[in-house]
Structure formats: C-alpha cells, structure tokens
Amino acid sequence: MGKFMRAVSKLVTGKQDSRVNRKRLTARDLIAMESKIGAQLFGPIKKGHRREFFCLDEHTWVWYEEWTDANGKLQNVTTRYEVRQNGILKVQDGHPYQVVEGDELRNLATATRLYREHVIRGLYGRDHITGQPLAPVS
C-alpha cells in the first residue's frame, strides 16, 4: 500500500492504524475512499451537511446529501444518475425519471471529469489519461 493510500485510509478511518496497511480492501472500501474525494469536488460542504459522490458501477453515479433541518430532523436526498446508451437519466425517490440536459449535464460532465482525474491519480496512483502507473516521487 502506498503512502497516499495510507493517508486516505487515515482520512477514512480517522486514525493511523498499522493494521489498515495489511487489511485487504474491498470494492466497497475503495468506493468509500473515492467518495471522500468526490464529495470535495463541489466546493466546501456546509456545516452539518454530509455529502457523498461516487461512481457506483459502469452505469451509475450517486450523489447523496444529508443534513439536519431547522426542526432538528435529519433530511437526506439520494440522486442516482444512470448512464444509458441513449442518454443519462436522473433518478430521485418520489420523482419521475428525468433526462439530464443543459447545465446539469454540463456540471455532471465536469464533475465526472474531475472525479476521474483526482481518483485515478490520487487514489490509484495512475495517470488518468494513459492509465499507466505514475512514476514515484523522489
């Protein structure tokens, strides 16, 4: 496990644990790490909010936002973006499917572009264009 992965593990778990270095990471662990990076792509997160943004699989992006409202009640919204051959659909509980267009599509494209770059370089230690491992920093 590289230095950066240890740093990310510390970020995720909140502690420096040498056992983490030997822990076998699952796809779920990796998604959680990616999401920590994804959540930062949209600027500072408001106090009391929790945000997740990650690529779930080869067809799905997930945005999750959680906060406490003025009445102290926990609120949350999960938005799923489904990438299909004929377009990108937005799915939210209680709402009909919507085709993502205009500014929202541009913003999603920018977010996925940044996500790809930051995650592939930062987490997986590869060049986001060539996919080749990054040269170690001397």
Place this chain on the structure above:
Amino acid sequence: MSLATLPTDSDILDERGIERAGEFLHDDPETASEFRIPQTDQAVAAGNFIPTPAAPYVEEVDYHADRAAEAVRQALEIERRHVTEVTNAGGVVKMRDLYLESQDNQLQG
C-alpha cells in the same frame, strides 16, 4: 386577353407610369415574370421602391438560432459521451478493478 379588354395607357400606368403597370402585368402569369424585374427597376429608379427586409431578416435570425441550437446540442452530446466514457469500462471502474486485482496478486505472492 381579348382586344376588347386591352387596357389603355391610362388604365395601365399611374402618374409615374409604374405602379399600375406592375399590378396589371402581374395579373397575367405569362407576362408577369417577364415584366416584374423591369417594374422593380423602374420603381427603384423612381425612388418608389420600398425594400422589405423582414422576410430575409427573419430567415437569417432563424438560421443563426438553428445553428446556435445545433451547436448547443452537439456540445451537450459531447458532454454526454464524456460521462459515458468516464463511467463505462476504461474509466474509474476499470482502475478500481485493476487495483483489486493487483492487491490480490500481492497478497497471494
């Protein structure tokens, strides 16, 4: 058109000899195209021709609006393809799989 109905000069021409000739001649489809251009030239020469840019102007605006809409559509299509590319194989998921594979190999080795 019979001889009996042939118009006299005063029927055809107004005081400037222009407008009514055009009206009359345009009634006859066989002669209309032949005389339309001279009539227009005469009108321009007499300072009596009012250009009507509304139609071509509207067409031009429509043309630019269509092109702008097409440019936006194409730009959005590029964005859509980009999201698809990043999401599908070759993007993040592939890197995730590569990492897991590499981890398995290390643990086994």
